Amino acid sequence: MKILYDTAMPYANAFFSGLGDANAFELGSLNSEALVDVDALFVRSTTKVTAELLQKANKLQFVATATAGFNHIDVDYLERSGITWYAAGGCNAVAVAEYVIGAILQLAHEDNFNPFDKKVAIIGAGNVGTALSQILDGLQLNYVLCDPPLQEAGDRRSFVDLTDALQADIICLHTPLTSKGKHPTLHMLGKEQLLTLSAHQYVINACRGEVIDNDALLNCYSLGQHLNVVLDVWENEPFINHQLIPYVRLATAHIAGHTLEGKARGTSMVYDAFCKHLNLQSQLKLEQFLPRFENNPMVNSSNSSFNQLFQLVKYMYDIKKDDGIFRARMAKSKAFAAIRKHYPIRREFSAAEVTFCTEEADETNKKNVAKIAASIGFKIAN
Numbered sequence: 001m002k003i004l005y006d007t008a009m010p011y012a013n014a015f016f017s018g019l020g021d022a023n024a025f026e027l028g029s030l031n032s033e034a035l036v037d038v039d040a041l042f043v044r045s046t047t048k049v050t051a052e053l054l055q056k057a058n059k060l061q062f063v064a065t066a067t068a069g070f071n072h073i074d075v076d077y078l079e080r081s082g083i084t085w086y087a088a089g090g091c092n093a094v095a096v097a098e099y100v101i102g103a104i105l106q107l108a109h110e111d112n113f114n115p116f117d118k119k120v121a122i123i124g125a126g127n128v129g130t131a132l133s134q135i136l137d138g139l140q141l142n143y144v145l146c147d148p149p150l151q152e153a154g155d156r157r158s159f160v161d162l163t164d165a166l167q168a169d170i171i172c173l174h175t176p177l178t179s180k181g182k183h184p185t186l187h188m189l190g191k192e193q194l195l196t197l198s199a200h201q202y203v204i205n206a207c208r209g210e211v212i213d214n215d216a217l218l219n220c221y222s223l224g225q226h227l228n229v230v231l232d233v234w235e236n237e238p239f240i241n242h243q244l245i246p247y248v249r250l251a252t253a254h255i256a257g258h259t260l261e262g263k264a265r266g267t268s269m270v271y272d273a274f275c276k277h278l279n280l281q282s283q284l285k286l287e288q289f290l291p292r293f294e295n296n297p298m299v300n301s302s303n304s305s306f307n308q309l310f311q312l313v314k315y316m317y318d319i320k321k322d323d324g325i326f327r328a329r330m331a332k333s334k335a336f337a338a339i340r341k342h343y344p345i346r347r348e349f350s351a352a353e354v355t356f357c358t359e360e361a362d363e364t365n366k367k368n369v370a371k372i373a374a375s376i377g378f379k380i381a382n
């Protein structure tokens, strides 16, 4: 059994070497020759799995991506060719939701608004959208959901349409990239939609760059429209339009899902799916591999509730730092792919145990913040 996997899949050798002759490929190095006699191919979103790449894949029976999105895979071709495929939907849902919360609290801090008074719209209420809604529930922030496919399929949550969603204060995009079907998302926010937005609203795109028409966005900015947009994803990655960067409020290199947990869960879900395909019992579990988080956060309970939560979230994920690195490196070169490749280890809230430094007078405040922190995933020290 010959297995090829992307080197960017954490713990892949440990997971796959017991299942066959497992070898890694480096980003950008895969070609059709390398797929001769390969039985299983495991990728991340940076490898386009096309008919052309697979033209010499004489033995391929299973293709999997250790990512939620699968628009980089020609699934029609795989299905026509009798090749089983799998995408690790949900592997990094919590990571993206934590990125979005990091962005909202950072913007609230910079623009001096109270996030608890704002309404969030979650467009795309699947794995990521649901993980985000759970954190918003924990923080007691108001939100609406917009997901016509789920609504039509009978999902019992309550939904609004796109026009209503675009009136929310903070609009978060969590759809797949699709260009066919009844509800395509390609350029879902085009010129017409962007022109309806006001200077008091915020748009956060952490799904796929092409869901916002980037040329239309640049045009709005060039014409003087004030738009608060956070972009983790861009059209035409990694060769994005640099002209957009100075206008964007927070800019990152498609790393919203890049927690250690999110990436490693992708590997482990691919392993489980492949074992199932082979009719084998999975032997390995993600928990065997994840290291303990050593630098647990401490929070001062004499600060306001907002500041304590902001401090805590920023300790685990500082979006402003990623934004600074992005701007500095992108100013000098086409560093998009390199920033992603060398992204430092980031952990999810659930890895950390929080200690509160509390004077007696702050005890009630501490209890309130600790309850909220626990409800968004943190462990609380006794």
Ligand SMILES: NC(=O)C1=CN([C@@H]2O[C@H](COP(=O)(O)OP(=O)(O)OC[C@H]3O[C@@H](n4cnc5c(N)ncnc54)[C@H](O)[C@@H]3O)[C@@H](O)[C@H]2O)C=CC1
Binding pocket: 068, 069, 070, 089, 090, 092, 093, 096, 123, 124, 125, 126, 127, 128, 129, 146, 147, 148, 149, 150, 174, 175, 176, 177, 183, 184, 185, 188, 206, 207, 208, 232, 233, 254, 255, 256, 257, 258
């Ligand atoms: N920035 C990053 O690092 C990451 C980006 N992603 C992207 O986010 C996307 C969503 O991820 P998941 O939640 O795991 O996928 P999912 O498939 O669980 O959820 C997507 C939801 O979007 C809905 N949807 C589809 N078309 C829609 C439309 N026109 N309007 C509103 N909703 C629509 C679907 O019904 C579904 O419920 C992925 O497809 C991927 O492209 C995912 C993880 C990490």
Ligand SMILES: O=C(O)C(=O)[C@H](O)COP(=O)(O)O
Binding pocket: 008, 044, 045, 046, 066, 067, 068, 069, 070, 092, 254, 256, 257, 258
């Ligand atoms: O899961 C997805 O979908 C994503 O967008 C991933 O976070 C992308 O990560 P890479 O595969 O590009 O490292």
